[in-house]
Amino acid sequence: MLTLFVLIFLCVSVSLWLRLVFHQTARGRATDTPTVLLTTMNSRRKVRSLPTALAIAFSVALALAAGQIAPRFAGAQPSPNTNGFTQDQDDDVVRVNTDLVVLNVTVLDKDGKFVPGLKRSDFHILEDGAEQKFAAFTAEETPFAAAILLDTSGSMETRLTLGRSAAIRFLDGLRDEDVAAVYNFDSKVEQMQDFSPGRDLPARAFGLHTKMSTALNDAVLRAADDLAKRSEKRRAIVVLSDGGENSSRASADKALDHALQAGATIYAVNMSDTGPGRDIVGSGILKNLTDKSGGRYVTSPGGQELRDSFASIAEELGHQYTLVYRSLNRARDGKWRAIQLKLDRPNTTVRTRKGYRAPKG
Numbered sequence: 243m244l245t246l247f248v249l250i251f252l253c254v255s256v257s258l259w260l261r262l263v264f265h266q267t268a269r270g271r272a273t274d275t276p277t278v279l280l281t282t283m284n285s286r287r288k289v290r291s292l293p294t295a296l297a298i299a300f301s302v303a304l305a306l307a308a309g310q311i312a313p314r315f316a317g318a319q320p321s322p323n324t325n326g327f328t329q330d331q332d333d334d335v336v337r338v339n340t341d342l343v344v345l346n347v348t349v350l351d352k353d354g355k356f357v358p359g360l361k362r363s364d365f366h367i368l369e370d371g372a373e374q375k376f377a378a379f380t381a382e383e384t385p386f387a388a389a390i391l392l393d394t395s396g397s398m399e400t401r402l403t404l405g406r407s408a409a410i411r412f413l414d415g416l417r418d419e420d421v422a423a424v425y426n427f428d429s430k431v432e433q434m435q436d437f438s439p440g441r442d443l444p445a446r447a448f449g450l451h452t453k454m455s456t457a458l459n460d461a462v463l464r465a466a467d468d469l470a471k472r473s474e475k476r477r478a479i480v481v482l483s484d485g486g487e488n489s490s491r492a493s494a495d496k497a498l499d500h501a502l503q504a505g506a507t508i509y510a511v512n513m514s515d516t517g518p519g520r521d522i523v524g525s526g527i528l529k530n531l532t533d534k535s536g537g538r539y540v541t542s543p544g545g546q547e548l549r550d551s552f553a554s555i556a557e558e559l560g561h562q563y564t565l566v567y568r569s570l571n572r573a574r575d576g577k578w579r580a581i582q583l584k585l586d587r588p589n590t591t592v593r594t595r596k597g598y599r600a601p602k603g
Contacts, residue, residue: 341572342377344505346476346536347563347583348593354554356561357590367567368582378566385419386476386559387437388412389465392447393483393513395428395456401513402452404543405482406443408511411549412480413441415556423468429455429489431464437472455489459497462508462531466497470504477506478559481531484514485524494527501535502598508535509555513543536594576602
């Protein structure tokens with residue numbers, strides 16, 4: 243700032259001084275005053291005018307310097323409503339991010355245990371049969387965010403207590419750094435507890451009563467959209483339901499698309515009674531959500547199988563591999579693109595989402 247002030251001061255001073263010289267000289271030439279007397283008078287006027295000129299120069303320089311420097315500090319904190327480069331830059335970030343495909347991958351050995359130590363070169367990503375290039379690869383243990391969806395529709399009337407118990411068991415298996423939110427859904431979706439490290443169900447969960455309709459798709463969509471705002475790289479939706487659906491505004495495809503866009507893996511526990519009387523349609527809905535998102539379908543609503551399943555789900559969420567690639571297919575046609583992940587390791591099972599829907603427009 244000092245350098246700028248000095249430069250402006252000197253420029254203004256010289257400009258004013260030259261203006262005074264030319265002004266006085268012009269006045270002298272316009273009169274009949276003898277040359278010697280004129281020179282003396284002009285010299286005195288110049289001397290008397292010098293302090294005034296310097297004072298003016300100082301004021302102008304200070305004002306100009308302040309005008310040049312102040313906007314720099316104001317610009318350091320732009321208004322969120324301003325347009326221009328910042329907004330364009332944000333738009334670019336959004337555009338680039340939508341071109342990236344993120345895969346959270348679970349790799350298990352023949353005993354169902356997580357396989358550690360894999361490298362980028364062990365994986366091959368195929369999209370619609372074409373091999374893709376990696377943009378990023380991580381294998382570190384990281385926290386995850388989970389959304390628990392508890393079905394409180396009429397068909398769950400005799401299973402609601404079992405559903406609450408299942409939710410508590412899942413929360414008990416989380417690590418200190420993991421967070422979870424709890425929702426219930428019937429004809430509408432409500433969040434009972436926001437994402438937090440708490441391991442207890444909110445008190446209102448124990449006063450819930452079942453209602454007739456079931457908006458499962460809306461619940462998945464709501465949870466996916468909330469997870470998309472989270473900073474955790476790994477995200478999960480845990481559905482505790484009998485799989486019924488009769489009240490959602492969103493279709494099953496739309497709900498699944500939102501989950502895939504959020505990078506959320508869906509795990510579902512079928513809370514209906516086991517045996518030949520189990521609802522095949524409801525089971526199919528839950529299986530479709532888990533299969534396409536790379537999650538797991540748990541058939542038993544209780545007992546040791548449920549405890550073991552929740553323990554392994556919590557472990558795999560914390561130990562997944564994250565693979566990122568930029569699709570070689572740049573067409574924004576809104577079509578489904580199938581993903582196939584191959585691993586150069588025998589006797590292993592690989593689970594990840596089956597594909598995604600390309601952006602449109």
